[in-house]
Amino acid sequence: MRRIQRRAASVALLVLTIAGLLGLYILRFALHGGEWAGFPSNGDAFISGRIRAGTVVDRDGETLYSVRDGEGHWSEDLNTRLASLHLIGDGAGFVGSGALFNYAGEILGYDPINGLYSASGGGGTLTLSVDADAQRAAWEAMKGRSGAVVVADYVTGEILCSVSAPSFDPEDLSGADTDIQGLYMSRPLSAAYAPGSVFKLVTLAAAIENIDGLFDRDFYCSGSIEVGGGRVTCTGKHGDMKIEDALAKSCNCVFAQLALELGGETLQKYADQFGLTSRQEVDGLRTAAGRFDAAPEGSLDLAWSGAGQYNDLVNPIAMARYVCAIANRGDAPRLTQRKNASRLGVEYDHILSADTAEKISDIMDYAVRLTYGSENYPGLAIRAKSGTAEVGSGKPNAWFVGFLDDPEHPYAFAVCLEDAGFGSSQAGPVANAVLQALVK
Amino acid sequence: MCYNIRVADIARKFYRREAAETELLNSIETLAGAAGIITGITRLVLPVLAAVVVLRCAVSMLSGKPEREVWGWLTLPKGTKIELENWENIVGRSASADARLDYRSVSRTHAALTRDPQGGWLVQDLRSKDGTAVRGRKIKGPTPVHSGDTVTFGGVSAVFTASTVRDEKAQAQARLKPGVRIRPGATLILLTEFILLLGIQYTAAAGEELEPAVPGAFLALIVLLWAVYAVTRGLHRTGFEVETLAFFLTSIGFGVCATSDPAALWKQLLCLVLGVGAYFFIGSYLRNLERAKVLRVPMAVIGIILLLVNLLTAKSVFGAKNWLQIGGISFQPSELVKICFIFTGAATLDRLFQRRNLLAFVAFAAACVLCLAAMSDFGTAAVFFAAYIVIAFMRSGSFATVLLSLAGTALGVFMVITARPYVLARFASWGHAWEDPQGGGFQQTRTMAAAASGGLFGLGGGNGRLHRVFAADTDMAFGIAAEELGLIVAVLAVLALLVLAVFAVRSAGHARSSFYAIAACASVTVLLTQLALNVFGSLDLLPFTGVTFPLISKGGSSMISVWGLLAFVKAADARQNASFAIALGRSGERKKRGGERE
Structure with missing residues (x-):
């Protein structure tokens, strides 16, 4: 009988297995019940x-x-x-x-x-975490144009405004017309747009860190340059410039030149590092991934890719997150749509050196004063960069990204209007309207 | 009467129709509100009652060291007395022998010395090297021994003494009876409250759609509970934990049925009565080991016939062909075969050492598993296989046997999986339920979601919605219980079965015969395997199969078979005066038999 007794313990194995599985389930229940x-x-x-x-x-x-x-x-x-x-x-x-x-x-x-x-x-x-006033202000300022508006607090990571157009009235589903392209898609989360000149903020970061004497260098723009059998053109003839002016005037010739010097691999490394080519997470929701293809050395495609054209794509939330890092000495907070989600401490990703971030920030400040006009943003300590992205047929996508250099209102934004025209003149006022609603 | 008419008149005069309607709505709302309040309070009380009931049973069953019993002695020439603590004792040189004779001329497993319920003893040589002799005569088959006889094991002689009726009486009186320290009556009162509150919850939640079966079945359950207790007390038995836990589980099962198919409660109740009847019948039958032993072959034949008839004639219900319909009543023969399987698998000590017997059992088990696999009932096949593994191991003690069986089965499973795409799909979605919530993870995701909705205390009986998912009241019974009664009660249901299993393992070592020990362990293995496959299958921790959660899933055949299986656990419970399935001991009036010399 003593043997039987010992062998009966084999049933205890089954008991232990079940107890273990039960424990595992209770753990999962506690973690994922919600x-x-x-x-x-x-x-x-x-x-x-x-x-x-x-x-x-x-x-x-x-x-x-x-x-x-x-x-x-x-x-x-x-x-x-x-x-x-x-x-x-x-x-x-x-x-x-x-x-x-x-x-x-x-x-x-x-x-x-x-x-x-x-x-x-x-x-x-x-x-x-959004502010309904800012939502309304953004919607009204978009004036029926399709696009995305994202504003995030670059200290806490809270998203203060997230608007996607076109939209429909959920109280009256007759407007939920399936013929309208991308009606159900949240553009801040799921769109990936050609960035145009706002991508110059990426090329600039790479240039600051990889090209010696960038700030002492004299650039010259004759309106266009010839690259690999094609031409990179500018909106005008910018003449002699320092790097600050090149960004403020958004000179394609200079950024094409920088892209050729940096090479596709380097640019890609920076785009990856800034999270622009991967899916970002917002409380478990994932954004669309952007895109950057390293074009061959010396090619026209490489030149354009440094100015946000060629195959470049960015997602509005990912772009806003990169701007957060510029505003926040290189630290991008984890973004969230819930108020006070960051009570237990904000998590940051250090994606950019503090020094580079500050240099870019100063140039964006210069760009507002030189090109966009501080008077267009009354009362706002705004630092920004516009983008006018050619997308084949139709009018370009209008981008305006930036942030408020204001500890009381640490807001970073990214606005993109589809088929809208110039970045600063079209997307700029939308950004202004939202920011005014937020600082009020 | 007069007064009533006047009130009605006044009402007609003063209330416009809308007002009357509002009043009606209000009173309905008050009713609903009352149901809400009832749920609000009882949902917090139920887990506490359940916890106390399970804990009291667990402590009563598992606390303290099992008390030793002595049934006889072997006295060596030097005067050393070896106590015989069991009814079945292995004599040998091995450290695991019950009566250890550490001499070189004694084989490791030399002989079996067994006692029958009347106190008669037999000795049997277990193919030892140097043989066994009684009073100097070498024995061949089982040979009676009496107090004072000299038994020679190889070169070692010992004088055998059997305990007397007086010894046994003294021993019985000295032993602690269960139910003294933890009174079963108090536990039963708590369980009664638990069932009562459950009944009230489900009755209140049903509102106007109340089926009389709901309050009826819960009340009948309480009556049956106390009737079973009365019978047990009438038989002078004080152990009631197995029954208490079984009624606890059954009451949760009634809840699951009350929410998903209240009209079916009458059938559940009928099957419970049949199950309790089977429990007492099998338990009483097991009291006589000789009688139980001879059932082995008939039971094997009945089992195989049931499965074959099933295989040939049954119709396919939900993918598995394991239902049989006779005269409008459908039942699952495989549930009854479980009882046959236990009878066939259990064996007394003397038979354990005959390889032929084990081989016959292996063939029987293989036939059962193959029949079930042919019916596409792989869940039940797995349950039988687990029971087979435990029985084979307890009988042979050989890891080789177990490993060989496992390897062979793994091969079989692999072949089935590759041959049957839908089985493959089940395995493929295992562990990935949330990746395919509308396909392979359909049941699992809904079970987890519903269980999470219930939190620790549940939404209240009758307030869940998981039962609307097809076959949820059998395959996802854990989810329904967790959703409506909360995680605590659902986990306690699992723990109740684990307590039963640990109790069976403990009892196995002190059972009067290895027959009871093996039967009890195999029975709880069946119950635990079903529990594991049902609960963890629906929670995506194991592949999803359609086996039932013992006593909690809806199903009549299963209810009867589980109560039947519990009788085997009861028959291994050798605590003093604990089990109706064990005779109280030899009374003095009984005719003296060979073994006794007072």
Whole structure:
């Protein structure tokens, strides 16, 4: 019998295995319960695609969405609804990027102790980091043009404004017309645009760190240069210049020259290092990846790639993150759409040397004063770079990126309007409108 | 009456129709509100009651060292007395022998010395080198021995003494009876409250769509619980933990059924009554080892016939052909075969040393597993296989046997996987449920989401929605329990079965016969394997199969077979006066038999 007794212990192995698996499950439950509960096919969380309970508010507590008597309601204001559609989501599940899906656990009031049980039935409250006023201001300033507006706090990483156009009214799904291209896509998250001259901020960083005596060098622009059997042209004949003027005047000839000197591999290394070619994460949502192809040495493509043309693509949020690093002595914070998500300390990625960041920042300040006009941005300590990206047919994409050099208002922004024209004249006013709404 | 009419008149006069409607709505809301309040309070109380019930049972079953019993002695020429602590004892030189004779002329496993329930003893030589003799005569087959006989093992002679009826009475009185330190009655009162609150929750949540079966089944469960307890006390047995845990699990199973298919509760209840009947029948039958032993071959035949009939005639339900329909009642023969399997696999000590017996069992087990695989019921095949591994190991003690079986099965599994694309798909999605939530991970993702919705305390009985997923009340029963009753109660359900298993392992060492030890261990192996495949399959920690969570998944055949399997656990419980499946001991009036010389 003693032998049988020992052999019976084999069953104990099974007991231990089950106890181990149970422990593993409890651990996973503790770690991922919120995500699981917010699963769109969870009948306890959603009823035919619509969230069962909860409220979404902006950083000041303005209600953007709430469930009352089993019915979901968006903001009372049409422009707020249109501006925040891609951030919140619609009830029909067209827009995949919305908080109603991606933060469902929080909206429903999930906590690991009570799960989705709420005695009052009211669910929870998700406080987004965006400012509804800024959302409206951006939407109105975009004047119906397609594009993306992103503003982030470069100290905390909170996204203060994220608008995607075109949009539709979630209260009236007749506007959810599938013929409109990319209507359901959140452009800040999922678009990748030709950057045009805003990419010069990348080429500049590479040049500062790799070309000796850059700031002492004299550049000359005759309006165009010949490269590899083709021509890089400028908007005008810029004449004699220092590097500061080259950026402020956005001289293609100079940046083509710098790109040829740096080479495609070096430029690619910097684009990768700044996170412009990879997918960035915002609370688990992933942005579209940008693109930079290293063109052959001495080629026209290489020259243009340094000026943000050729195959270059960037995502608006990734671009805003790079600007955050310029503004923040090289440190890019982890971006989030939730207010106070960074309570436990902000995580930074050091993607740029502090010294280079400061040099770029100063040149962007110079560019505003020389080219964009401080008077166009009253009361704002703005530092910026515009971009006018040729995209084949139609008008160019208008870019305006930059930040406020103001500890009270540490905001970095990236605005891109599709098919809109010149960067500073078209995207600049949109940036101004949003920033004014935010500093108010 | 008069008063009522007047009130109605006044109401008709003063209330416009809308007002009356509002009033009606209000009263419905009040009702709903009341259900909400009931849930709000009871959901916090249920886990506490459940925890105390499981803990009390666990402590009662697992605390303290099992008490030794002495049934006889071997006295060596030098005067050394070796105690015989079991009914089945191996005499030999090996360190693992029950009566160790460390002499070179004694074989490692020399002889078996076994006692029957009436106190008669037999000695049997286990193919030792130098043989065994009783009173100087070399023995061939099993030979009776009596107190005072000299038994010679190889070159060593010992005088055998059996314990007397008086010895045994004194021993029985000195032993602690279970249920003294932790009173089963108190545990039962707590369990009754648990079931009562469950019933109230499910009744309140049903609102106007209440099926009478819901309160009816929970009340009947309480009545049955106390009736079983009364019978046990009537038999002067004080161990009631196995039954308590089983009723605890059954009540959660009733909850799962109440939320998914309340009308089916009557059938569940009927099957519970049949299951409890099977439990008592099998347990009482097992009391007599001789009677139980002879069932081995008939049980094997019945098992194989059931599976073959099933294989040839059954219709396919949800992919697996394991259902049989007779006269409008459908049942799963494979559930009943589990009982046959245990009977066939268990063996007394004297048979353990005959290779022929083990080989016959291997052939039987292989036939069962192959039949199930042919029915595409791979989950149940895995359950039988696990039980086979445990039985084979306990009988042979040989890792080689186990490894060989595992290797052979791995090959078989590999062949099945490559031959059947849908089985392959199950394996492919294992561990990746969230990557394919609308395909291979459909059930698992929903189970995890629903379980998370419940948190620790649950949404309240009847308030979950996982049950709307197809076959959730069997395959995702853990998810439904966790969703509605919370993680604590769901985990306690798992722990309750683990406690039963550990108890069976502990009992195995002190069972009166290796037959009981092997049967108990094999039974809990069946239960644990089902539990593991059901729970962790639905949580994406194991491949998803369609086996049931014992007593918690909805299903009549399963209810009966699980209660039947529990009888084997009960039969191994040799604590004093604990188990109705064990005779209380020889009474003085019984006729003296050969073994006794007072």
